[in-house]
C-alpha cells in the first residue's frame with residue numbers, strides 16, 4: 073500500500089481580530105476549496121495521485137490508504153458502464169454499529185455482480201452530532217469540544233472493533249487528523265459566532281467520509297479490489313431556488329471518468345449525501361440525500377440495479393401503523409413510487425426516482441434486517457402485469473395520507489370566465505411562502521379550492537382577504553373560507569388510467585364507511601385520485617378503501633345485543649369460523665361488545681370469542697346502550713360497524729332507525745321492527761334504501777331458510793306475487809307433526825321449547841302472533857301496507873292462560889287444557905286429515921290470515937317432520953306449480969346460521985370477495 077503526504081501550509085493563527093474583520097472571507101480563502109483545489113490541480117499536473125478532500129484543506133494533504141497501482145492497464149482505467157455495475161445504498165442505521173458495518177460488508181461481498189458501487193450514509197446519529205457541533209460552536213457554547221470528542225470516540229471505537237493492523241492505523245491517523253482540523257474549524261466558528269452554509273456542509277459531511285473509509289477497509293480486508301470515493305470530487309450539483317439541487321450530469325460524468333482512471337477497481341464505496349457545486353464548494357444533496365446520491369450514481373454508471381437498503385421489508389400498500397393488514401408491494405412503477413412518496417408514504421424522495429427512471433434502472437427497496445424479504449422493485453411496468461389485471465389491486469397499488477391540512481375555498485360568481493383569477497389567487501399564496509398540496513376547481517368556475525398545511529393557512533387566508541378586498545366588498549367574490557382539520561387520502565395506481573370503475577369503487581367504499589368527501593382532485597395522468605376528508609375520518613377512510621381494493625381484510629366492528637339462545641349460538645359459530653373467514657375469505661369480524669339487558673362486555677380490539685362467557689362474568693359491566701353503541705361504532709380504526717340484535721325486544725328494534733342513520737349496519741332475527749307500526753316500518757325502509765347502510769333480517773322468517781331473499785329475488789326480477797301460503801312457525805309445525813298417538817299437547821309444547829324452537833315466551837307462538845308477524849313481514853316486503861292488527865289470527869292460547877304473568881307460569885298451567893286440544897286432533901284424524909297452523913298472504917285481495925286449518929294426509933303440508941317450515945310462493949311465473957321452500961324453520965343452530973349468512977352478505981356488500 074502506498075501512502076504519501078505533503079504539507080501545503082499550516083493553519084493560520086486564528087484570532088478574534090482575523091475573524092471579526094472578515095470571517096466569511098477567512099473561511100473560504102484561507103481554509104477552503106479554492107485554495108485546496110489550486111494545490112490539487114497543481115499536483116495533478118505533476119502527475120501525482122491526489123487524495124480526495126477527506127482531509128481538511130489548507131493544512132495537510134495526506135493521501136490515505138488509497139492504493140495507487142502502477143501496473144494497471146489503460147483499458148482497465150477506462151470507466152466501464154452498464155450492466156456490470158450494481159449500486160447499493162446503506163443508510164445510517166445500516167452502518168450504525170460495528171456489527172452492522174460487518175453485515176453490510178457481507179451483503180456487498182455476497183453480491184456476485186462484476187462491479188459494485190456502494191453509497192453509504194454517516195453512522196446513525198452522526199450527522200445530527202455534526203450539526204450539533206456547528207450549532208454549539210456558533211452559539212459560543214464551549215461544549216462543542218466535548219461533543220467533538222464524542223464523535224471521535226464513536227468512530228475510533230467502531231474502527232477498533234472492525235479493523236486491525238495497518239488498516240486500523242491508517243484509519244485512525246486519518247480520523248485524528250480530521251478531528252484536529254475540525255477542532256480548528258469549530259474554533260473559528262466559535263470565534264466568529266457564525267458558520268456559512270458551505271462551511272456547515274463541509275463539517276457535517278465528515279460522517280460519510282469516515283463510514284465510507286471504514287467500510288471500504290473492511291471489504292478490502294476480504295480481498296476485494298475496493299476503493300473509497302469522496303463524492304465531492306465527482307458529484308457536481310447546482311443549487312436551485314427551493315433548497316434543492318440539480319445534478320450536473322455532464323460534468324459529474326466527466327469527473328467520474330477521471331476519478332476512475334486514477335482509481336480503477338471492482339468495488340467503490342462512495343460517500344452519500346455530499347457533493348460539490350461547479351465552483352467546487354462543498355454542499356449536500358439535502359433531505360434523503362444519500363438515496364439521491366445512489367440514484368445519480370446508478371445513472372452515471374448506467375447500473376443494472378440500485379438497491380436501497382433500509383429497515384422495512386419494502387413499500388407497503390398503506391402506512392402499516394394505520395392499516396395493520398397493509399401488504400408489501402412486489403412492484404411499483406416509477407410514477408406510482410413518486411406519487412406514493414409525495415403523499416407521505418415512506419418510499420423514496422420523488423427526486424430520487426428521476427435519475428434512474430431516465431435509463432430504466434430498477435430500484436429495489438430491501439430490508440437489511442430481513443434478508444429473506446424480497447422487497448419492492450420500482451421499475452417500468454412490465455407487460456406481465458397485464459396478466460392478472462382482473463384484480464382491483466392491480467389498478468390501485470396503494471394509499472397514502474397527509475394530515476394537518478386546511479382547505480381554502482375562494483368562491484364567487486365574479487370568478488367565472490375572468491382570466492387571471494387563478495393566477496392572482498396562487499400568486500398571493502406564493503407571496504406568503506405557502507405550499508399548495510392539492511387544487512380543485514369545478515368547471516362552473518365559481519370556486520377554487522385548495523389544500524395547504526394547517527400551519528400556513530392563517531397567512532394564506534389573510535393574504536387572500538387582502539388581495540381580493542375590493543372583489544369581496546363589492547360581492548364579485550362571496551367568500552374566502554377556511555375549512556380546518558382536514559386530511560388528504562390518495563389512491564395511487566398507474567393502471568387506474570382509462571380503467572372505468574376505479575373511482576366508483578373508491579367513493580363507494582368511502583360512502584359505505586360513512587365518510588364525507590370534502591374535495592376531490594384527479595389529474596389527467598390518472599395516477600392518483602385525491603380526496604380531502606375530515607382529519608378524524610382519515611384512518612377509518614384509509615382502512616375502508618384499503619380493504620375495498622382487496623389489499624386487506626374486510627373488517628367489521630360488531631356489537632351483539634342479546635346473548636340468549638340465538639345470540640350465544642351465533643357467538644359460538646363466529647368463534648368457530650373466525651380463522652377460516654380471515655384466512656380464506658379475507659373477512660375479519662370483530663365483536664367489540666356484547667350487551668344483554670343487565671350487563672355488557674366491551675373490548676377495544678375484539679372480544680376473544682373462545683372465552684366470551686368467562687369474560688362476561690369477569691369483566692362485564694352494567695348495561696348502558698349509549699356507551700355500548702358509542703364503543704362499537706366510535707372505533708375509528710375499523711371502517712364498518714354492524715349491530716346484531718338477537719333480542720325479541722321492540723325497544724331495541726326502535727333503535728334501528730338511529731343506528732342506520734349513524735351508518736351502523738343492522739342484522740337481526742328480531743321481527744319487532746318489520747312487524748311493528750307501519751309508519752315506523754316505512755320510515756326505516758326508506759332510510760335504508762336511500763343510504764349506504766344495510767339492514768338484513770332473513771332470519772325473521774323461516775330462520776335460516778331463504779324466504780326473504782327468495783321473495784326479493786322474485787320481486788326484483790319482475791315476477792308478481794299472487795299468494796304466499798305456508799307453515800311459518802317451527803314451533804307449531806313441530807307441535808302438530810308430533811301431536812299424535814295419544815301424546816299430551818302440553819308435553820309436545822314443552823319439547824318444542826326445550827329444542828329452542830319457541831319464542832322466549834311460547835305464547836307468542838301459540839297465540840299465532842309470531843306467525844302473524846312473519847305474514848306481515850312478507851306482505852310488506854311484497855308491497856302491502858298492512859298493520860299487524862289487520863291480520864285475523866286464531867290463537868291457540870287458552871283464554872284463561874293469556875293473562876299468565878310469565879312464560880313459566882303458562883307452561884305450568886297448560887296441561888289443564890290438554891283435553892281440549894286432544895279433541896280437535898281426534899276430529900281431524902277421524903276425517904283422515906291433519907291439523908296445520910298456517911299463514912297466508914293474499915296479494916289479490918290485499919290481506920293476510922293466520923289460522924289452524926285441516927289438510928288431507930296427502931297434502932304437501934301434511935308431509936312435514938320436526939320443525940319444518942314450508943312456504944309456497946304462487947306467482948305469475950310459478951302459477952300452476954308454486955315455488956316451494958321447505959326445511960327446518962326454527963332452532964338455535966339454523967337461526968344463528970341464517971344471521972351469520974346475513975353478516976357475510978353484509979361483508980360482501982362492503983367489499984369482501986364474493
Ligand SMILES: NC(=O)C1=CN([C@@H]2O[C@H](COP(=O)(O)OP(=O)(O)OC[C@H]3O[C@@H](n4cnc5c(N)ncnc54)[C@H](OP(=O)(O)O)[C@@H]3O)[C@@H](O)[C@H]2O)C=CC1
Pocket residue numbers: 633634635636637638639667668669670671718719720721723724741742743771772773774775802828829830831832961962963964967
Ligand atoms: N328460536 C328460534 O328458532 C328463532 C328465533 N328468532 C328470534 O331470535 C330472537 C332471540 O331469540 P332467543 O335467543 O330465543 O331469545 P332469548 O330469550 O334466549 O334471548 C334474548 C336475549 O336478549 C336479551 N335482551 C332482552 N331484552 C334486552 C334489552 N332490552 N337489552 C339488551 N338485551 C336484551 C336477553 O338478555 P337477558 O337475558 O339479560 O334478559 C337475552 O340475552 C328473537 O327475536 C326470536 O324471535 C328468529 C328465528 C328463529
Ligand SMILES: N[C@@H](CC=O)C(=O)O
Pocket residue numbers: 771772773774775800801802803804829830831837842961962963
Ligand atoms: N319461534 C319461531 C322461531 C322463528 O322465528 C318459530 O317457532 O318459528
Ligand code: NA
Pocket residue numbers: 770771772773774775776777778779780970
Ligand atoms: Na329466513
